[in-house]
Amino acid sequence: xxxxxxxxxxxxxxxxxxxxxxxxxxxxxxxxxxxxxxxxxxxxxxxxxxxxxxxxxxxxxxxxxxxxxxxxxxxxxxxxxxxxxxxxxxxxxxxxxxxxxxxxxxxxxxxxxxxxxxxxxxxxxxxxxxxxxxxxxxxxxxxxxxxxxxxxxxxxxxxxxxxxxxxxxxxxxxxxxxxxxxxxxxxxxxxxxxxxxxxxxxxxxxxxxxxxxxxxxxxxxxxxxxxxxxxxxxxxxxxxxxxxxxxxxxxxxxxxxxxxxxxxxxxxxxxxxxxxxxxxxxxxxxxxxxxxxxxxxxxxxxxxxxxxxxxxxxx
Numbered sequence: 001x002x003x004x005x006x007x008x009x010x011x012x013x014x015x016x017x018x019x020x021x022x023x024x025x026x027x028x029x030x031x032x033x034x035x036x037x038x039x040x041x042x043x044x045x046x047x048x049x050x051x052x053x054x055x056x057x058x059x060x061x062x063x064x065x066x067x068x069x070x071x072x073x074x075x076x077x078x079x080x081x082x083x084x085x086x087x088x089x090x091x092x093x094x095x096x097x098x099x100x101x102x103x104x105x106x107x108x109x110x111x112x113x114x115x116x117x118x119x120x121x122x123x124x125x126x127x128x129x130x131x132x133x134x135x136x137x138x139x140x141x142x143x144x145x146x147x148x149x150x151x152x153x154x155x156x157x158x159x160x161x162x163x164x165x166x167x168x169x170x171x172x173x174x175x176x177x178x179x180x181x182x183x184x185x186x187x188x189x190x191x192x193x194x195x196x197x198x199x200x201x202x203x204x205x206x207x208x209x210x211x212x213x214x215x216x217x218x219x220x221x222x223x224x225x226x227x228x229x230x231x232x233x234x235x236x237x238x239x240x241x242x243x244x245x246x247x248x249x250x251x252x253x254x255x256x257x258x259x260x261x262x263x264x265x266x267x268x269x270x271x272x273x274x275x276x277x278x279x280x281x282x283x284x285x286x287x288x289x290x291x292x293x294x295x296x297x298x299x300x301x302x303x304x305x306x307x308x309x310x311x312x313x314x315x
Contacts (some may be wrong), residue, residue, distance in 0.1 A: 029130050031232070039067055039232045045134050050116045050170055054229040057247055058255075060104050063259050066233055067097040087239040091265040094233065094243065095284035103258040103303055107224065110304040112166035112188075113156065114220040114251060116227040120147045128275040130237050134230035135244030136260045136278035141293035143279065149176045153187035153212040155297055160192075160206075162297065163306040168220045182216030184209070189213035222305055225251045231261070240266045240276060246296065248303045251305070258303040260295070262286070 031040035034055040046052050074089040083089075115311035116239045121143045127131035145151055166188035171177055173180040177185055193209040194202035231243045246260040288295040294312040301310040 011260050019217075028237075031188075037231065037239050038240075039234075041136075041230065045058045046231060046274070050227065051229075053254075054117060054227040054247065057227070057229075057249055057256055058254075059245075059247075059256055059259055062104065063102050063261070064098050064100070066265050067093070069093050069234065071235060086206055087241065087265060090235070091241055091263060091284075094236075094241065094263045098243075099150075099263055099284040099286055100260055101258070101260040101287070101299070103256045105255075106303050106305060107257070108305050109307045110164070111226065111306075112164050112168065112222050113300060113304055114168045114222040114225045115152075115199075115285065116170070116225050118152060118172060121145070127278045130240060131278040132276070133242065135228055136138045136264050136266075136281060137283060138228045138246070138296065140279050140281075140291075141296060144293060147174055149187055149214045150190070150212045151170070153190055156300065157187065157190050157212070158188075158192065160308070161311060163308040163310045166222075168217065168222050171216070176214065180214070180216035182218055184217045184220055186215045186217050186221070187212055188215070220251065223251060224257070225249050227239075227302055242266070242281075242282075246299055248300065258299070260299050262289070 023257045024297040028042040028044070030043045032046070033040050034052075036055055036057045036059065039082070042057060046055060069090055071086060071090070074086045077083050078085050079088065084092075119139065119142055122133055122139045127136070127140065127143075145155070152169070153167055154162070156162050156167045166186055168184055168186050171180055171183050171185050189210055191209040192206040195205045195207050197203050226247070227247050227249070229245055229247065231245060233241070233243060236243060241263055243261065243263040245262075247256055248258045249256045262283055264278065264283050266276045266278055266281035283289055288298055298312045301312070
């Protein structure tokens with residue numbers, strides 16, 4: 001199921017002046033403190049071990065902390081001509097003070113990584129719920145991603161563009177892992193070859209040479225992990241705003257190598273009941289931001305660098 005996403009640019013912000021989250025269906029009822037988060041988060045976000053690890057990761061001091069926002073002043077300002085609503089003012093504040101990318105260490109000659117939190121596509125109902133997705137920025141990308149070995153593997157293994165040799169994940173109860181008994185899976189072995197023109201000469205196009213392989217493993221062999229987590233800010237979901245972080249870290253020491261933080265602001269869904277529209281929500285304008293998840297891949301390529309350079313620019 002393909003859906004169009006878009007990235008908010010400055011001229012578009014004004015058009016969201018009436019952003020509203022719509023009807024709340026699953027507002028958070030229990031918040032808990034975690035070691036790695038500035039603010040308490042919904043207990044429901046800690047549903048498994050990898051989620052608990054993600055929310056326990058401590059960010060380096062160089063990552064900006066929350067900056068207070070004057071909601072009362074914003075509500076009064078919203079009455080002035082040309083001033084956007086409170087939600088958009090708050091979104092702009094979060095983008096200016098917290099969104100961005102911070103790389104503290106890069107690693108060369110990385111053969112593969114551990115993607116800690118694979119997930120199937122969220123339901124349409126979840127993406128209509130202001131409080132539904134933990135991290136709508138990334139979870140909406142899962143809508144565009146199939147849930148097969150080939151789909152998950154080729155995010156990172158697609159030579160000559162994406163040159164990791166393997167990707168490891170926790171085992172899940174999905175069809176393509178049904179025969180695996182080990183707690184983790186390893187995706188590897190996929191190769192491509194140039195297609196030939198009618199004269200037998202290589203073209204710029206590629207076709208499959210060897211399929212993606214899936215093996216069960218007892219423990220990850222990768223040194224570095226790649227994970228994601230939602231974040232909570234004051235009155236964010238009440239204003240139709242959802243934030244989250246991508247984190248690259250050392251699996252053994254839990255040292256954070258890099259962080260990418262983004263926020264979305266959603267308006268009403270014209271096709272539904274007036275609920276949130278996370279699939280087409282605007283995101284902060286920042287380097288590498290895009291519409292189909294390429295920043296998710298490029299962040300890994302920039303930090304965990306492959307021997308043969310990997311890039312998304314030709315994808």
